[in-house]
Amino acid sequence: MALEAPAQPPDAGTAGVTSVLTGEGSIATRPKTTRVVSAHTSVLARLKEIWRARELLVYLVRTEIKVKYKNSVLGLLWSMVSPALTLAVYTMVFGVFLKNGMPNFVIYLFSGLLLWNFFSTGILTATGVVVNNAGLVKKVSFPREILALAAIGSAGVFFFFQACVMVIFMVALQWAPAWPLLYLVLVALVPTLVLSCALGILLAAVNVYMRDTQHLVTVLVGSAWFWACPIVYSFQETLAPRLAAHGLGWLYFLNPLTILVMTYQRVLYGRLTVHSTEPTHAVLHILPHWPVTTYLWGDGVVLVFAAALFYVAMGVFGRLAGNFAEEL
Amino acid sequence: MGSQAVEVQGVSKRFRLYHEKYTSLKERVIHAGRIPYQDLWALRDVGFDVREGETLGILGRNGSGKSTLLKCICGVLQPTSGQVVVRGKLAGLLELGAGFQQELSGRENIYLNGSMLGLSKREVDRMFDDIVEFAELGQFIDNQVKFYSSGMYVRLGFAVAVNVDPDVLVIDEVLAVGDERFQRKCMERVKQFQREGRTILFVSHAPDLVRNLCDRAVVLADGEMVGMGAPGEAVRLFRERLLEAGDVLGAREAEGALDVASEEAPALAEGSDPIAPAGVGLAPAPMAAVASSAASATSDPAGAAIVPGTEPGLAQGAEARTHNGPGDSRPVRLVEVSSVLPTTSTRRYLLPGEPLTIRVAFESTRAVEGVVFQLDIRNDEGLGLFSTDTEALGVRCDVQPGPGTFEFRLESVPLLDGAYDVNLGVQTSSGLSDWREPACRFEVMNPGRSTGAVAIPVQAALVGGGALSVARDGLAVPADGTVVR
Numbered sequence: 001m002a003l004e005a006p007a008q009p010p011d012a013g014t015a016g017v018t019s020v021l022t023g024e025g026s027i028a029t030r031p032k033t034t035r036v037v038s039a040h041t042s043v044l045a046r047l048k049e050i051w052r053a054r055e056l057l058v059y060l061v062r063t064e065i066k067v068k069y070k071n072s073v074l075g076l077l078w079s080m081v082s083p084a085l086t087l088a089v090y091t092m093v094f095g096v097f098l099k100n101g102m103p104n105f106v107i108y109l110f111s112g113l114l115l116w117n118f119f120s121t122g123i124l125t126a127t128g129v130v131v132n133n134a135g136l137v138k139k140v141s142f143p144r145e146i147l148a149l150a151a152i153g154s155a156g157v158f159f160f161f162q163a164c165v166m167v168i169f170m171v172a173l174q175w176a177p178a179w180p181l182l183y184l185v186l187v188a189l190v191p192t193l194v195l196s197c198a199l200g201i202l203l204a205a206v207n208v209y210m211r212d213t214q215h216l217v218t219v220l221v222g223s224a225w226f227w228a229c230p231i232v233y234s235f236q237e238t239l240a241p242r243l244a245a246h247g248l249g250w251l252y253f254l255n256p257l258t259i260l261v262m263t264y265q266r267v268l269y270g271r272l273t274v275h276s277t278e279p280t281h282a283v284l285h286i287l288p289h290w291p292v293t294t295y296l297w298g299d300g301v302v303l304v305f306a307a308a309l310f311y312v313a314m315g316v317f318g319r320l321a322g323n324f325a326e327e328l
Numbered sequence: 329m330g331s332q333a334v335e336v337q338g339v340s341k342r343f344r345l346y347h348e349k350y351t352s353l354k355e356r357v358i359h360a361g362r363i364p365y366q367d368l369w370a371l372r373d374v375g376f377d378v379r380e381g382e383t384l385g386i387l388g389r390n391g392s393g394k395s396t397l398l399k400c401i402c403g404v405l406q407p408t409s410g411q412v413v414v415r416g417k418l419a420g421l422l423e424l425g426a427g428f429q430q431e432l433s434g435r436e437n438i439y440l441n442g443s444m445l446g447l448s449k450r451e452v453d454r455m456f457d458d459i460v461e462f463a464e465l466g467q468f469i470d471n472q473v474k475f476y477s478s479g480m481y482v483r484l485g486f487a488v489a490v491n492v493d494p495d496v497l498v499i500d501e502v503l504a505v506g507d508e509r510f511q512r513k514c515m516e517r518v519k520q521f522q523r524e525g526r527t528i529l530f531v532s533h534a535p536d537l538v539r540n541l542c543d544r545a546v547v548l549a550d551g552e553m554v555g556m557g558a559p560g561e562a563v564r565l566f567r568e569r570l571l572e573a574g575d576v577l578g579a580r581e582a583e584g585a586l587d588v589a590s591e592e593a594p595a596l597a598e599g600s601d602p603i604a605p606a607g608v609g610l611a612p613a614p615m616a617a618v619a620s621s622a623a624s625a626t627s628d629p630a631g632a633a634i635v636p637g638t639e640p641g642l643a644q645g646a647e648a649r650t651h652n653g654p655g656d657s658r659p660v661r662l663v664e665v666s667s668v669l670p671t672t673s674t675r676r677y678l679l680p681g682e683p684l685t686i687r688v689a690f691e692s693t694r695a696v697e698g699v700v701f702q703l704d705i706r707n708d709e710g711l712g713l714f715s716t717d718t719e720a721l722g723v724r725c726d727v728q729p730g731p732g733t734f735e736f737r738l739e740s741v742p743l744l745d746g747a748y749d750v751n752l753g754v755q756t757s758s759g760l761s762d763w764r765e766p767a768c769r770f771e772v773m774n775p776g777r778s779t780g781a782v783a784i785p786v787q788a789a790l791v792g793g794g795a796l797s798v799a800r801d802g803l804a805v806p807a808d809g810t811v812v813r
Contacts, residue, residue: 032495035418037403038411056443063440067431139426141403141418142444212354322406325399326343 039322043314049143056142060150065157079161083110083117087169090232100233101276101284107175108286110166111268112231112261115188117162119196119257120221122155126200127207127217134328144321145314148204152196166268178270184295188263191303195256198310205313205320208327229261236285256305259298262287266295333496333527334378334401338410341371341396341551370396372551373410378496380415381525385538385545385559387566393551394531398422398500401529416495416527419445423500424485430474434465434484437473441488455491462513463487483510490517496527515541535563535745536779560775567677567745567773657758659696660727663689665752665767677771680744680783684770686736688752690762692727699725699761702753703736706766707746707781717755742783744774 050057069075091106102108126148130137133147170177207213230239235252243249252258266287276282345366371393378384388394399405401412402420427444428437438459442452460469463483473481490497499518518541521528532538538545538559545562547555547569555565668685669678678684686703702717716736718725725734749766774783 032416035403035414036411037400037406037414039406039408053443053446055448059440059443063429063432063436066436067429070431136427137404139404139423140444141420325405 061153064154118159122152122196126151127203148200195306202313333380335413383528385542388548392548419494420498667770700755704751
């Protein structure tokens, strides 16, 4: 699409923009950036352009959040109320009707859901974002990836609010996380972010050409992928023994989100084994007995995978973006 | 590099037109590999440079690729091949207020829009007051944009774009918005940009605006660049192209849009002729009246449909021709009326001030004395510009039976751009004998910069107090630019 590269004086970009118009001659003499619009632009150039437009990203995120809760009485509070309600439902189901015996199941659930919500809201909104902003895409020039990134960004803001709710829950239930491992929260967040961006950018572009994508993603992510992650159930307790019997334990970890979700549970739920709340008081194996390095490695591998996917996504987006304006 | 602000290098743009658009997966699978499509080249190898500080116009009729070209320059569309190099910050006005978010307030939208145009918050802070003042929004700035009137919306859009301090400003037909005062303000700002040495790319199908504002202009036709040059030349080329395409209607349309708003409308309103304002809608009504009254006057269905002489007004030429009985009361018939241009060249239009001859071939069934030829010239809005007849001119014509030729020789046609209709009538002592409307048509193209309806020779002179300045394109302005060759 459009590539900006500093012209004659290096770093003319910032200098040119800030120079104040003082007299008639200044327009001609002030340093300028050169922009090339052509059919092929490298991924690196596109990344640079996105970096240049980072302030726009902030505005778009802010706009999205503002618009979402404009004219609603509770406003931003909704972003906290809705996960709390989801939690209440799941807690009712698995704590009262289909008892799984996990003490403070709500904390376990929330630690997985926290990360999952970030991921799923992000890519779900990102998928439709180019189509929904057709008016903008057709008339205004800016790196279109920003739109997808803004969707992920606003999901990130909601992640933050939900994390606050999580803290409130933990304090209320007097549940301590694994304090020494707290840094893993950030370690797992980075691959999730990169993965969301990669998928968001990819899907946003594909959706312009095949509007099915939106529906497909809703179905796949909303149900299949969600249940493929150990969020409402414990992998170690339910699936691991059965898969291990066939030597297929690795299969489960092909889902890049599994290890990330488990990292969160490791930190926030913090218990590997617990005693069931059922009268039997049986021992429940909630999480595998892995050393911390396993989580670090796991997250690292996902990060590498996500980064590779991001590069591919940028490439695909770059190829497709040129015709967005005519396809919409 | 150096002084080129925009370099358009061999830009082509292909659109795939699918006869049926399949965007769902099912349809794609079903029709895989055999989706019928047509290639449409909206732009073909267009290349030109825009110098820094220059105002370049892009002329072309609808569908000629103007907007596609602008979108490629702005970066909204990617060219299929070729590239555009833009030096400096570009602000595109493809559509005013395109980036506005309905739910946000005007204030928030200014920041959003500013960042879309590549400004930091600090820079927008600095321009904020100017923008609000220019947009004349006052206290409404904190209202949601969705409650704005369309005028406020558009004003805000324009205000943001022109206040962001761009090096290159791209304007796509958006100057025709807002009320007259705001339009003037926009033009004033555009002119200020010119003085400040900013580069402006300007698309319009209003030749007058291009003539007025631009230093050079590019003419596009069917995606190809057919010419580039001084605005007068370009406008001439543009209108020539329209004529070639046999699209006189297109030419008139092109004249219409903005001219009506800016120049001709006031002229029309101020016209001393009380009929003038209604001129546009005037033509069909009387004709209908003639037809109906004629029908009612007819007693013999097989005989003459129109009783000549009882309707001295506007008997339609076509109707008159269909009636082919010898009709003793209508002896003189028009055979052909043509406008004869003075030059022997292939030019199909007149320059302002050139002479024109209207040649009338007629036929008479008998010898008639005191035949009166009537001439009536109207512009494309039906406004009467000039009417005369041989009686008024004090010329007496006696015709012999058989064919004959008569000429009105206009010494000078002091008109500016436009397509003009010539109506012609023949009257004998017994009434109107034949009438054609329009009998023929001629075009005037103005190579100079002046605009309006009438070519008035003018001299510009500074009488003391300084030296005569030189025109923008480096030529001293002769007369008014009417350049009578």
